[in-house]
Amino acid sequence: MSTPAARSTAVGVSGFAERLAAAVRPEFQVEVLVPTIGDPILGTPACVVAGCVRSTSYDRLCQPHYRRWTIQGRPGLADWACSADPMVAGRRPLKICAVVGCGYGQHRYHLCYRHSRQWDSADRPDLASWTPPVAAAAAVCGVTGCGLWSELDAGWCRSHHVRWRQRGRPSTTEFIAYCADYGEDRFDLRSLPPRLRVEIQYALQCRVDGERARTPPRAIQPLVNHLAESGEVSxxxxxxxCWQEGLPAKVISTGRAFLSYAIDCLLDLRDGTGWDAEYPQDVWLLRRLAIPGAGHGARLDFTPIQPTWLRGLVKRWCRWRLSCGIGLRQVRKDHISLLRLSRLTPGLSDSNSPAALTRPALEAYLAALAVEVPHTKTRHGDIGAVTGFLRGVRQHRWASLPVDADLYPDDHPKLEQSSASRAIPEFVMNQLETPENLDRIADPRIRLLIDILIGAGLRIGDATRLNIDCLIPDAAGATYLRYRNHKMRREAIVPIDDRLAAAIAEQQQRTLTKHPDSTVLITRTHANPHGRHPIGPGTFDLRLRQWLADIAVIDELGRPVRVTPHQFRHTYATRLINNDVSQEVVRRLLDHTSHTMTARYARLADTTIRAQWERARKIDIHGQPVDTSGDGLLGDAEWMNHNLARAKMTLPNGYCGLPLQKSCPHANACLTCPVFITTPEFLPQHHAQRTQTLQLITAAEARGQQRMAQTNRTVLANLDTIITALESAPKDPKHAC
Structure with a gap:
């Protein structure tokens, strides 16, 4: 199997040491690198003691303050930090000699070295009245911030001279930098060989540029010390x-991860990036291709795909798919599908040309796939990927396939149509939307994301990547949420209510207060100094599960409930459908391309309308109630029959209950038909028809048409019965249609 370390180094190896040295910026070209206090990648937060200029070591305290706090019995940290002396060793200003006019530092007796000896020789008189001679002013100590006169021959005051000798008499610049950052964590690379030192410097620079993982000195210095003792030069x-096997236990996980990261960065610089360098390899390192959504270690391994000619076609097809904007997740699925094709097709791995990919071979592949992948949906996806692959090879003329090498619609297994809803039951939603439960979400970012999922129906990936300027008002004062539909790769907007708009506005202020130049609405907390990176969907999923466990959400049977972020989108659409919002409007709100996706929610609306129909009071021409609330399959059949009747035999004042298979013997005289059904919603039409019927009876009697008058009297009697029965119906909301 091809690995990154085993790759050919023919590309870009010449002059690698020079290119590496040139790639390191000047601020990292130092032997001792001291990160800024509070640096989100290389540094640590400042000590919580007010006025302390050192970084934390333990329990949010620097090492000197932690020692003092421990000696005092570890009192309340917050109160103690407010009253503690912020000055620590190495940061206190050095005291000057007590003799007026002397600028040397104190040595003993509050006097400098020279005046302390003179005071001893004078039998230690009263210092207040003692006036020894003062030497001429000398040069000031070279350490920044020290105002004492320099002594001896190195240009330092006596105290700094002692410290300079203890450090091994370093250069002036190095010692001044050491004193400026005395007591701080630092990357000390002086013990490393020159080539290895530059490599670590370059890796630290890449860590800072990546703005991802924290790399404090205390976690990396044990690794640096081990590398110095290993004897290797690179x-x-x-x-x-081999490196990981030889690491001692003192090198913690952060150091081990940094070692792997450093080697990857060096290989990227040596081998190059982009398709020209990566495409020939059998293992694609996706970070070198700048694939969106690919982590640092993400890769596509084509080595198991046999034979070689098929591997080349699969690599070409995957590159084409990625360049067309197909998501990495889908390309990974296609890669697995084609791996199964190479493994399950008889004789394919031993073939020398695409001529072996015949229709009989594909039929054998379909049979083997049905055994290995029993899940219908997964098998359907595999066959679809292979079909698209074969079509792409022919379309772009990458190879000459046999004429019969193809898959057809009949080769795809029939997918089971599930009528189960993926929406969260209202019993569970009532628990999730309770203000007391929502208030238990401590992080306002997670609270806002839940509100967005419930109130706008966004996918969690789209919600976490909202821009800071996502709110759009219209001329009428309504507010809309603008977002990027990453699945469809287009911009979309959705109307939101005032409460959700206010919550988003509050998050905008929080983000801009912390990161004034941020373009992201909801930023992640760690390793994000400039607010460029949004919170990850995985972080939200973890917090959601923690919240559900905290509030103990249960279903109707008292069992714990697991809720996924995408279920909120189904719930949003289901609620719209059940509130009589048209399917076209729901499609636009969800930003679906076709009605096929939205139709899944439309079936739920049919259930709602059926419930309303069953609750309505229905009577026949004799004023007797009609029962249409059958159970099970019969009830479904009756409901379908009713829908067909409404669609094809709707009357101006009711519906026809005659089965479609039978013919009507009553022509248009429906009010004398025994299968006629009506409801209170048609009372206005009944009153109007009663008035017309009275006029017809009067006219018929005037003309002596007794038979016509008698027929209309039957209609009039039925109308009177229907109107009386409908108007006497109880005024209960559950009986209203």
Whole structure:
């Protein structure tokens, strides 16, 4: 199997040491690198003691203050930090000699070295009245911030001279930098060989540029010390596995991860990035291709795909799919599907040309796939990927396939149509939307994301990546949420209520207060100094599960409930459908391309309308109630029959209950038909028809047409019965249609 460490180094190896040295910026070209206090990647937060200029070591305290706090019995940290002396060793200003006019530092007796000896020789008189001679003013100590006169021959005051000798008499610049950052964590790279030192410097620079993982000195220095003792001159002298095996226990997980990261960065610089360098490899490192959504270690391994000609076609097809904007998740699925094709097709791995990919071979593949992948949906996806692959090879003329090498619609297994709703039951939603439960979400970012999922129906990936300027008002004062539909790769907007708009506005203020230049609405907390990175969907999913466990959400049977972020989108659409919002409007709100996706929610609306129909009071021409609330399959059949009747035999004052298979013997005289059904919503039409019928009876009697008058009297009697029965119906909301 091809690994990054085993790759050919023919590309870009010449002059690698020079290119590496040139890639390191000046601020990282130092032997001792001291990060800024509070740096989100390389540094640590400042000590909580007010006025302390050192970074934390333990329990949010620097090492000197932690020692003082421990000696005093560890009182309440918040109160103690407010009253503690912020000055620590190495940061206190050095005291000047007590003799007036002397600028040397104190040595003993509050006097400098020279005046302390003179005071001893004078039998230690009263200092207040003692007036010894003062030497001429000398040069000031070279350490920044020290105003004492320099002594001896190095240009430092006596105290700094002692410290300078203890450090091994370093150069002036190095010692001044050491004193400026005395007591702080630092990356000390002086013990490393020159080549290895530059490699660590470059890795630290890449860490800062990536703004991802924290890399404090205390976690990396044990690794640096081990590398100095290993005797190697470069990280590329050994494979990562060999390095990891030899690491001592004191190198913690952060140091081990940094070692792997450093080797990857060096290989990227040596081998190059982009398709020209990566496409020929059998293992694609996706970070080198700048694939959206790919982590640092993400890769596509084509090595198991056999034979070689098929591997080349699969690589070409995957590159084409990625360049067309197909998401990495889908390309990974296609890659697995084609791996199964190479493994399950008889004789394919031993073939020398695409001529072996015949229709009989594909039929054998379909049979083997049905055994290995029993899940219908997964098998359907595999066959679809292979079909698209074969079509792409022919379309772009990448290879000459046999004429019969193809898959057809009949080769796809029939997907089971599930009528189960993925929406969250209202019993559970009532618990989730309770103000007391929502208030238990401590992080306002997570609270806002839940509100967006419930109130706008966004996918969690789209919600976490909202821009800071996502609110759009219209001329009428309504507010809309603008977002990027990453699945469809287009912009979309959705109307939201005032409460959700206010919550988003509050988050905008929080983000801009912390990161004034941020373009992201909901930023992640760690390793994000400039607010460029949004919170991850995985973080939200973890917090959601923690919240559900905290509030103990249960279903109707008292069982714990698991809720996924995408279920909120189904719930949003289901509520719209059940509130008589048209399917076209729901499609636009969800930003679906076709009605096929939205139709899944439309079936739920049919259930709602059926419930309303069953609750309505229905009577026949004799004023007797009609029962249409059958159970099970019969009830479904009756409901379908009713829908067909409404669609094809709707009357101006009711519906026809005659089955479609039978013919009507009553022509248009429906009010004398025994299968006629009506409801209170048609009372206005009944009153109007009664008036017309009275006029017809009067006219018929005037003309002597007794038979016509008698027929209309039957209609009039039925109308009177229907109107009386409908108007006497109880005024209960549950009987209203």
């Amino acid at each position: 990280l590329l002298d050994q494979s990562l596995a």
